Amino acid sequence: MSRAGGILRWRRASALRSSLPSGALAGERPPSGAVLFSGNKRLLSTAKTEPRICIVGSGPAGFYTAQHLLKHHKLAQVDIYEKLPVPFGLVRFGVAPDHPEVKNVINTFTQTAHSDRCSFYGNVTVGKDVTVEELQKAYHAVVLSYGADDNRTLGIPGEDLDGVYTARAFVGWYNGLPENRDLKPDLSSETAVVLGHGNVALDVARILLSPLEILQKTDITEDALTALARSKVKRVCLIGRRGPLQVAFTIKELREMINLPSARPFLDPADFKDLGEAVKDLPRPRKRLTELMAKTALEEPGEVVSGRWLSASKEWSLKFLCSPLEVLPTADGKQARAIRLAATRLEGSGDAAKAVPTGDTEDVMSGLILSSIGYRSLPIDPAVPFDPKRGVIPNQSGRVLGAPGLYCSGWVKRGPTGVIMTTMNDSFDTAQSVLEDLQSGALDFPDAKEGFGSVRSILQSRRIRPVSFSDWEKIDAAEVARGKLAGKPREKIVDPKEMLELIGP
């Protein structure tokens, strides 16, 4: 062994002793690297501190940000915090049960979580169990990726009547989101109205219209299956303020609706017959989408499809240029009976077109009204700037404005639209910002930070038991085992207390 090697090893050991915080567990990584000494004076330091980064939220935004950081910085230690005991956010609670292939991203997220430099801390509510300020003391950078827990409201009378639900709560209910488990939606109305023309609106309609035999084989909750088995809903009317050229849903999901077994589509030819000219110059995605709707409205389908539609027991329709004015109550004033709509016309065209009331109104009779007009983020902590009007954290390329060391990715950064891939790209963008700032000296780096080492005692003093990734894997295994008995990929546990009991103290 060379003398130089001996010196390097000795220095590394003493650097280790002096830098470990008291109470650090065995296995916590010390700063690595070599320090060259002459006598007792430090001449040259090439010590490499590990950047410690905290990510708040374990959905696609959190995991893709973590993935990018871990891949492009060989020393970075990334800790992902999550308020629920279980990870994956909307991949678990938002993606429809009959779209399991979209959930394949869980595999890549699981790989990320298994990295030595990544830790998961579930059951920790940032802003309550630990503040953002406390996290900033413990980490070089804090990335807020907590998504959108709220929704836009209609702001109309009757919105709070029984029978009126937000799509966000309805989706949460059938997907086992703990806060929505007691929704108990009333599905006894033959006509259901969905307000909104996005993919979430189509999801909700499709779940209401899908044959039970199909849903029974998915990871939809037991409770939702029982309720849907009793459902009287035969007709779903999807209502939008603007026209066919402004629909926000995408073609794959529309095709799926058109091909639903046992449900017939009703699209009014009057909505499509004059569109010919306008469609010609549209970009391909919008053009194909519009053409598919027009074809469904205007053309006779082939024999097989005709037969299927004739024998269909259920139906769905698209209604355009109607804006909700009021939910009308039943005689006792408690339940929804109908929705009053204002007829609108468009000013402007394309994505920027605005719906303006014409003065005419129309009532649609329905006791089940689902509002699917958009999710919305909430502020998490006074230390984090928030734009209540736009419902996002003000930022540039993921760097929170006016708050060095704070970053954001996903819906809380850019607004609650787009698919998993859109979030993936924006998370990579935020991760780039963090990496640049680590290099440029914009963060307290390379000063050492303690990371979870200092957060642990804070959580202990507040009696919070963080859930590790291997704890989640126990919950996962239990759900899969229960699902097997029912012929489903999993039976989701919807009570956080039950999850915590399962994993023990």
Added chain:
Amino acid sequence: MMSRSISGLLRLGLSQAHRARAQVIFVTTVCSPALAGLHLGRCFSTSHRLQYVPAGGTGSTEKVKLNFINRDGDKFSVTAKEGESLLEVVMNQNIDIDGFGACEGALACSTCHLIFEGSTFQQLDPISDEEIDMLDLAYGLTETSRLGCQVRVKNWMDGLTVQVPTDVSDIRRELEVEKQTKQ
């Protein structure tokens, strides 16, 4: 980078010795036993294990050379089997493309979007409506774009070059940070 130059040398050595009968598989170390059940072996370990598998054990003896140009301009040259999808090639050869193949080939995303040369594009099998549906959501869509999970390797593709499209974030930022971090 290191692993590619090693693999390049090995490929050369092996091809001289066993050209028609050898197949080289590059495998990264699996991070955890849980991954054993997954058919994707992507992971963040930096150690690579080289595995020599005689062709008899894997079926096809046809080898097709493919070139992938990554977002930062890096070129990866690999040999693939006829019949594999381009997504499978990227996964099996561990070609390092950020976020590629998120839905693992289920036509539920557009992250395996690849851009072909005009002449190659014309010869590909016809595109389905379902593929166009997803392709239309891809960033940087071109006239010669396809989804890698829907294009299968054929013998005539020997020497083919595909380009990984740049995504929304500014590629220059990535290059700069990459250079500094590599040290």
